[in-house]
Amino acid sequence: MGELSTLFAPERVAVVGASEKEGTVGYAITKNLRDDFAETVVPVNPNRDDVLGLDCYGSVGEAGDIDVAVVVVPPTIVLDVVREAAEAGVEDVVVITAGFGESGGEGSDRERDLVALAEEYDLNLVGPNSLGIMSTALDLNATFGPRNASPGNISFMSQSGAFITAVLDWAAERNIGFKDVVSLGNKAVLDESDFAKEWGDDEDTDVILGYLEDITDGQAFIETAREVTQETPMLVVKSGRTQAGASAAASHTGAIAGSDAAYETGLDQAGVLRVESVQELFDSAEILAGQPLPETDGVAIISNAGGPGVMATDAVGDSDISLADFTDETLDRLQEYLPEEANIYNPVDIIGDAPIERFEETIDIVLDDDNVGMAIVLSCPTATLSFEDLADATVSLQAEHGTPVAATLMGGTSTEAAADRLSDAGIPTYFDPERAVGSLEALSEYAEIQDKEYSEPETFDIDRERVSEILTSAVEEGRTQLGVESMDLLDACGIETPQGDVVDSPREAEALADAIEGDVVMKIVSPDITHKSDIGGVEVGVATEAVADTYEDLVVRARNYQPDADIVGVQLQEMVDLDAGTETIVGVNRDPQFGPLVMFGLGGIFVEIMEDTSFRVAPVTESDGQAMIDEVTSSPLLYGARGREPADVPALVEVIQRVSQLVTEFPAITELDINPVVATPDGAAAIDLRLTLDAEALQTQEQP
Amino acid sequence: MGELSTLFAPERVAVVGASEKEGTVGYAITKNLRDDFAETVVPVNPNRDDVLGLDCYGSVGEAGDIDVAVVVVPPTIVLDVVREAAEAGVEDVVVITAGFGESGGEGSDRERDLVALAEEYDLNLVGPNSLGIMSTALDLNATFGPRNASPGNISFMSQSGAFITAVLDWAAERNIGFKDVVSLGNKAVLDESDFAKEWGDDEDTDVILGYLEDITDGQAFIETAREVTQETPMLVVKSGRTQAGASAAASHTGAIAGSDAAYETGLDQAGVLRVESVQELFDSAEILAGQPLPETDGVAIISNAGGPGVMATDAVGDSDISLADFTDETLDRLQEYLPEEANIYNPVDIIGDAPIERFEETIDIVLDDDNVGMAIVLSCPTATLSFEDLADATVSLQAEHGTPVAATLMGGTSTEAAADRLSDAGIPTYFDPERAVGSLEALSEYAEIQDKEYSEPETFDIDRERVSEILTSAVEEGRTQLGVESMDLLDACGIETPQGDVVDSPREAEALADAIEGDVVMKIVSPDITHKSDIGGVEVGVATEAVADTYEDLVVRARNYQPDADIVGVQLQEMVDLDAGTETIVGVNRDPQFGPLVMFGLGGIFVEIMEDTSFRVAPVTESDGQAMIDEVTSSPLLYGARGREPADVPALVEVIQRVSQLVTEFPAITELDINPVVATPDGAAAIDLRLTLDAEALQTQEQP
Incomplete structure (x- = not known):
């Protein structure tokens, strides 16, 4: 049980700002809760005695023990209401109300105050500007969205409330169920790391999904997600990944756009699978929730149609997984069993006249092969085969062998009953072979994440004191950039640099050049001269015998350029080939x-x-x-x-x-x-x- | 009307090998034709008087005028039957029977004889090894597939018969209709170029689709497709595009795998849009059939949800189209009309409480902008808007402005009625914003293809005779590689080469080096010595004064290596920096x-x-x-x-x-x-x- 377990499994939920006026948010939330919630709903509204048939209280303080307060009052009184709830002992608060950071100005001030309040009382606060939260375990729908989630084992957080309503509507007809759903809103207090941690600890959550427009604290997220994803796969659509998208996201949420390169590697370092479309998000979620992880990344394709088998093979070629190499034993068994026109090599083509028995026997032989870590069963409509029979055979052979399988049934309504049977057994089904491959690829990527051991970074012997001195002196001199001390800094970090130093006389220069042996590079050193090359202040490939003269030349050129320049000396460096x-x-x-x-x-x-x-x-x-x-x-x-x-x-x-x-x-x-x-x-x-x-x-x- | 118009619109179709035995191909085709075909079906079978209630003839010759003969007899008698049909005046033949080139051996011989026969009688021959052909104009289903195509304006050719049965089953529930469908089979006579040309001439075909595993004659295809695609868009899934896929395709069709780089540029040079999945194939086909072409490639996004608007923007960022820059006038109008919280910049966010009027007015303002060549109308489910109203408004505004539009209705069953209304008006609808962007991208790519002017290659003054001599001498000397004459060949082609020549004495070498001025490269020339560098037969950076000595050195080294080597001389070339x-x-x-x-x-x-x-x-x-x-x-x-x-x-x-x-x-x-x-x-x-x-x-x- 995570720290937020009460948020998703409360016994008494208060709606502060409950209303009977249709079309208001206070009405929609109260109604959603009243209609479905398995535990107690407590409307709070000082102007009413009851709301939608439920006893109504004047304040949270009067409402008895409350686990979660859902706040839908106008923005100007949100702080008062939250403080009152906190004082009454409420620990979990969901602020639906908008008009905070996302509006700027006064809203931003208000959000800052809200954060301070949450810190003062150690509140678990969702939002503000949130659609609300859901949990199917207790039929909790504390949102103003039109539809409750169907029960399942996916938990989902989204920085866009609209996206939640869209996904729930779409998922309803696709057999996709959820455990918890959170609309993150402005993430003033609770953010993606908190929910990742919570769901990582939740036994009923098998897969964590996120739609994120930014990540509040990247380092904290990496730390949390690494731990979570050792047990529970996590998939994220990070929008604003292109420049155009990032500008749009910034104007939408007011988030400061980080670079996409940082998100790309940051999510990867966190063990999170990044996906780019809604379809990919749910395709991956479905297979991760339904199928075991592969033991090797070789995939076998078994089809009754050559062309579509080639399409599936192309998709494998484009992916990070590869076609399994069958063992000789497998090839011998297939050779013996299959008709001559069949192709026994991967992708196996059992040809169009295949009855169910041929599919069964072939799948069985192929899944027996230790080189086969995953399989795609692919069928086109034929007169000799029923999709339902194929589904039943696939389900039982998958269960028997324990190898993850994805199905490609290339037809329309004729595949529906079969798809349902497969789906009930956790085997995803697609028309497009490339979607089956994409799903298996996600499965294989997650298997790699689970195998990954995160090591601590090595600590090198860096001369911190010297680094600190160098940086501090630069700042004290009013500079934000390093000059000649750059090489010292690298040296202090234990990074190899060319031999050299700053000298302040021709004689010293000559001595240093002698010590270095070979040609040198010489640069005038003066805080007053920034573009050294432009004024002839740099000479490369200077032979030892010319070093003294060059010293004089460099100083003369600097003086010609700026007579009163403060000339520190000349930097002399080994010439690196x-x-x-x-x-x-x-x-x-x-x-x-x-x-x-x-x-x-x-x-x-x-x-x-x-x-x-x-x-x-x-x-x-x-x-x-x-x-x-x-x-x-x-x-x-x-x-x-x-x-x-x-x-x-x-x-x-x-x-x-x-x-x-x-x-x-x-x-x-x-x-x-x-x-x-x-x-x-x-x-x-x-x-x-x-x-x-x-x-x-x-x-x-x-x-x- | 193309040359193949009778094939798709025959008056009398004979099924040679018609049968009453269920489960046979002869039965399936006869039944399909009898059940649906608007014109006359003539079964041919010497052993029967009638088949499935139709009068049956002993041979094609006895059956009167026949436009198309569909041949389903065993492979060994296909040639006799086709010859008989040809002699009876039949010009169009569809050979369903397998057992030809795809089986190798005898089958290949049989296919060669079939091609010769087709040439002798100038037959339009589909197949062999074909599922058959369809044309919805006359409800012609001369295939043994389980389902007829629904009528529409897409014509479709496929090198995989199974893929046709799959696509038709899938398309039936998606409102996707076809004009003609051809299973290309082994393409012994008619191939992709022939059908491209036919459908390019067919007024009822708006889009041509192909699933191809190879292209028979690339140069001919480029020539034909360039002409066709000036009028009719053509989309192809070329499978076997990865190495794994290509091997699989080769084993499936016996086609010699060409390089994918050749297909990639070849299809592009032909004006054909190459797509990678079935979804992309039909998404593109639908919008090309239903929407006008854009006049500029700037796309406007109008949404009532910020997050999904960002997702659409990301997809635009990944594509070859770009976000439209609104004119100041548009921005002023939007600013004036929309509420303060809205985002007037592209992607326009009219926010979640938008009623239909706000969508209508915004779409109208945006489509008025000359910088907007295409638009995406995007909506999440909200309490204030009905998807049907939005569909009606989108349809009428699209028609009024003539700008191509794609819709993104982010919901499930609640969007179905709206999607139907949009689809009836030729506006495609998706859940995933990236599919809408992908479709508009295809539209924009085709607009570019239509604008493209193909120029003839310039002819340069190449000394053909000299080239021919050089190549011929090499071959006469038993070589397949060029030696010193390489530079001559380039010279004959008018390509600049370093100054130089082959000389056969130190004196001549010196004279040439004098003329060249500067250092030279010298290489021993001997047909017996191939790896010149290995034996010290090459010297670079030779100064003029050392040329004579170097000549001698090179000859000595060559003799040391092989005393009896035939030494032609030394090649001396300007040293290029x-x-x-x-x-x-x-x-x-x-x-x-x-x-x-x-x-x-x-x-x-x-x-x-x-x-x-x-x-x-x-x-x-x-x-x-x-x-x-x-x-x-x-x-x-x-x-x-x-x-x-x-x-x-x-x-x-x-x-x-x-x-x-x-x-x-x-x-x-x-x-x-x-x-x-x-x-x-x-x-x-x-x-x-x-x-x-x-x-x-x-x-x-x-x-x-």
């Missing part, structure tokens, strides 16, 4: 919902033109870092493609991990780009760093 | 169905690792060549991205066109790779060519 390695980029942006988002890609062309990048929400573990590298299409270049020497990929993974640790420990770093990190066979060196600071965050943050 | 330009690749493969398939991509990494390539079936026009370049993601590198000097793209387009012309005029060239073609600001030069010849094809081809 970029051609000796592969240029990569490691970057970080701070996402409003998920926090630091780490990016990896190969050098300029691949990132800027090919958009070949990968992302992870920090902290990034070793396996995540490795996966980030492997996910980019250009990664073979790091592994020795086209005759290159393979780069030291573990060193690159470590750079990613160290960067992740840096931005996690120093939230004042808002943006960071190490471009390039040159990966060679012997290591990975950071050549240039751009870093942006939030001065305010630095001053307020706790220093590590 | 690859860094001065961008390396690209132009290649050609010959596809079994579509013929020469031209490929373009940027140098090695982009082609091999990023798989960033584009394809066209030859001949390639100038605009196609330009599009091939623009389609690759890496193309900005040719246009000056990242500080490069822009390359001479028109010169590169010309190389593609010249290659296209070469392989079109010389079918003996089976493969060709110019790698690299270096594109510089001043032109595009081919540095290396690999070319493979089909010796047999060269000997038999007509010399140009």
Whole structure:
């Protein structure tokens, strides 16, 4: 039982603002509750003695013990009503009333006050601006929607109330049932993480679905969802995933749009399956609720029609699952049993004249094969076969073998009775072969999520004090960007950088160049000169013997440009041969919902033109870092493609991990780009760093 | 009226092999025809006087004038029966009987004889191995399928008979009607091009659909379909598009699998819309049959629910159509009319309490906007609105404005009556917003196809005689690959190559190097030495003064490797600075169905690792060549991205066109790779060519 169990299984529910006036929300909710709720409904309205035949009270305080107060009073008195309920000992409150954060101005103030109140009394508060909640266990329909949910084992949260009414209407004729339904509203107090946790603890919820337009706290969500999804699959439609959609969502909910890259990896890191359409949401939910998880990801296709078998095979080819390789034994058994014209290889074609026995025997042989983790039974209408017989055979063979199965019955009304029999046994049925494949793919993805072991990020020896000093000095000098101290910062993080330092005389420069051996890069260092290259303040490939003269030249050029410039000296660096390695980029942006988002890609062309990048929400573990590298299409270049020497990929993974640790420990770093990190066979060196600071965050943050 | 019009509108149809025995194909077809056909059915069976109450004849010859003979006799006597029918003057024959090409061996011989017979008598022959044909105009059901098609304006061809039975069963309850339906069978005589042409000429066919596993003659199909699709949209599910699917299709139909890249571009070049699922096939067909084409591709979304509006917007973001930008006038009108909480920007959210009048007025204002080419009307169930009223308003406003509209009614049974009203007016309705967007996208794509003007490929001045000589000599020398003459061949095609020639003495080498100026590349030329580099037979960056010595060295190395090698001389070439330009690749493969398939991509990494390539079936026009370049993601590198000097793209387009012309005029060239073609600001030069010849094809081809 979760912390919110009373919210969904109350004994006495008060409707504050109950009404007898048809067309009002107070009427609709009271009526829905009165008509269906298995326990007690208590209308509260100071102006009436009874509402819809139920005794009515003047206030929550007078109404006796109340488990859940549903609030439908005008926005200006919501706070008073909620405080009164809280004082009367009510712990669970559903605020239906709109006119809060979503309206801006006064509404936002009101929402802030409501949050403070909820914190003061430790309230479980749904909304405001919510359609309400439902739970089929007690026939609880505390919404003003027109239809109650049918009972089932799916729990569903939605940031759009309209979407709930739409889905319930649509689901009713599709045999799709729900346990709990919540309209999240403005999520002022309770949000997606709370309900994920609650339903993860609820034995009657087999699948958790969500329609979300944003995620309140990405890091908290990842933590909660990882735990929940070890037991219960969770599927989310995150809308606003395209730029156009994100703008529309922002104007709809007032949410600050996070980047979709953050949602994409954030949901994935949380173990949540992200889907893109309502059909996919419920197709996946249905199979996850009805079928066991596959033991391998190989799928067998058994059909009585060649063409549709090919369509199913195409869909498998497009998916992340693959056609099962039958064992020799299976092929021998099929060869012996099936007529000559049949195709015994996967996809198995038992041809159009197949009677039920041929389907039965074939399914039985195929499900016996250990390489077969899942199966699709596909049939077109034929004169020799009844869809109902096929359904019965499929149900019993699925149960016998324990292998997950999806059916594709390619017909219209003639398939309905069979589809019902399959559905009753938890086997989904579709017309389109690709939907069957999509469902099995979701099943297989969830099996992987359950197998996943989340590791803690490694902690590296970072010189926190030095990092802190560098950042603080920059801010004290009024800068939000780092200058020459960039290399020091990387060094403090244990990231390899080219040899070098800032020198303040030609002689010192020469000495350093001597120590470095080989050509060097020299850059003027002055807080007054930002675009060094433009004024001739950078020289590359300087030989040791020319270093002293170049020092003088750089200073002269700086003085010519700005006579009173404060010249700190010259930065002198080992000249790294970029051609000796592969240029990569490691970057970080701070996402409003998920926090630091780490990016990896190969050098300029691949990132800027090919958009070949990968992302992870920090902290990034070793396996995540490795996966980030492997996910980019250009990664073979790091592994020795086209005759290159393979780069030291573990060193690159470590750079990613160290960067992740840096931005996690120093939230004042808002943006960071190490471009390039040159990966060679012997290591990975950071050549240039751009870093942006939030001065305010630095001053307020706790220093590590 | 097309050439096949009698096939679909016959007056007298003979069933040769008619039977009264239930469960036989001869019975099923005779019964289907007898029950429904508006004209005369003539059973033919030498063993009976009547079949199913119809007078039966001993042979087609005795049956009087017959328009279409449907043949269901055993395979061994099909040829006799068809010949008899042909001699009796029958022009249209449907061979249902299987046991031909699809069974291999004797069956293939039989199919070859059948084709010869059809050619001899100029027969329109469907099949063999066909389910039959249907035409709803005369209630003709000459198939052994269980269900007749409902009348409508879609004509449908399928290479899978089972898929026809499936689709008809499914379509029956969905208000989807057909004009003609053909099961193509083995396509021994009539194929997809013939039916495309027929239905393009048929006034009663508004949309042509196809399920194809292969295309018999790609070039002929492109030519026919281009003409047809100027008037009639054509949609195809080409199965076997993935590798797994292609293998399955090959084993199903025995078709030689062409590459999917060829189908992808071939169908596109033909003006055919390729779809991937049955749902998409019929969604697209329905809107193309029911709605006008858009004048611009901007789509407006009008909804009474924010969340689903965002989902629709996401789907637009994923598609090739875009959200319409409303004019200021529209925004002013919406601002004035709608309540404050509404969102007047696209997607318009008229909010949940909207009555029908608000929908009507908003739709009217939005459709008035010239920037709006299409619209989606989206509604969730609400207490203030009836779906039927919304349907009526949508139908009349769509008719008034002439703008294509798709509806999204997000509910279950409560939407059915409204959906019927919309469907009767040709407006499709879906639950999922993304299906509405997908349909409008198909509409917009077809509008582009109709606007497209196909140009003839330019003919360049290619020295055909020289090309022919080069190819012929190679073959005469027993080679299928070109050697040093590669550069000559490119030169004969008018493609720029590095300066150079084959020389046969150190002195001659020196003279040529003098003329070239700058360093050169030198390669030993010997028919006996194939891997020149391995034996030290190649030297790059040779200075003029070292050329004579290098000549001697190369010869010595070759002799050391193989004392009796026939040494022709040394090839000496201008050394091209690859860094001065961008390396690209132009290649050609010959596809079994579509013929020469031209490929373009940027140098090695982009082609091999990023798989960033584009394809066209030859001949390639100038605009196609330009599009091939623009389609690759890496193309900005040719246009000056990242500080490069822009390359001479028109010169590169010309190389593609010249290659296209070469392989079109010389079918003996089976493969060709110019790698690299270096594109510089001043032109595009081919540095290396690999070319493979089909010796047999060269000997038999007509010399140009």
